[in-house]
Amino acid sequence: xxxxxxxxxxxxxxxxxxxxxxxxxxxxxxxxxxxxxxxxxxxxxxxxxxxxxxxxxxxxxxxxxxxxxxxxxxxxxxxxxxxxxxxxxxxxxxxxxxxxxxxxxxxxxxxxxxxxxxxxxx
Numbered sequence: 001x002x003x004x005x006x007x008x009x010x011x012x013x014x015x016x017x018x019x020x021x022x023x024x025x026x027x028x029x030x031x032x033x034x035x036x037x038x039x040x041x042x043x044x045x046x047x048x049x050x051x052x053x054x055x056x057x058x059x060x061x062x063x064x065x066x067x068x069x070x071x072x073x074x075x076x077x078x079x080x081x082x083x084x085x086x087x088x089x090x091x092x093x094x095x096x097x098x099x100x101x102x103x104x105x106x107x108x109x110x111x112x113x114x115x116x117x118x119x120x121x122x
Contacts, residue, residue, distance in 0.1 A: 002057060002083045005029040005036060010091060010108040021045055027108060036061060044068050050077070057081045059091065062098075074099045088112060 008029050015022035024043035027050075029036065036059050040048040045065050052061025057080055064074040077095040084090055088110040096103035 002081045002089055004031045005054070005059070005081070005089070006031040008089065009111045010038075010089075011111045013107045013109055015043075021048075021106070026111070040065075052077075054081075063095075072099070073097060084109070086112075 006029065010027040010029060012021050012023055012025055021040070022043040025040055025045055025048075026042050027038045027040040029038040031054060034053055034055070035051075036054045037051045038049070040050070044067050046068055048063060048065035050061045050063040052059060054060075059079040059081060060077075061079075062074065062076050064072065066072050075095055075097040077093050079091040079093045082090045082092060090107060090109045093106045093108065094103075095106065
């Protein structure tokens with residue numbers, strides 16, 4: 001099983017459609033005793049939260065976010081945790097909106113040496 005997500009920051013490898021996460025979005029993950037949660041923001045997302053569970057290399061979570069245009073959205077995601085050759089982690093995600101139509105796949109990767117000032121903060 002790849003190492004813990006706790007304390008790691010992830011960045012999408014590509015932009016999604018407007019109103020969704022993109023290259024400017026940062027996810028600050030936490031993990032403890034099988035529970036996983038994260039705060040995220042950046043790009044079209046003002047504030048987002050996710051919460052779920054991890055079993056081996058699979059993370060199953062729900063997410064909710066507030067967008068720049070003032071709308072909210074929520075959904076469900078299942079991610080596979082993969083260790084990259086350089087030791088960083090990647091999350092290969094399959095997601096679906098629950099508050100609107102749409103589904104897809106995306107990939108986020110652990111940010112390499114991202115300064116604390118660029119992490120998700122209040």
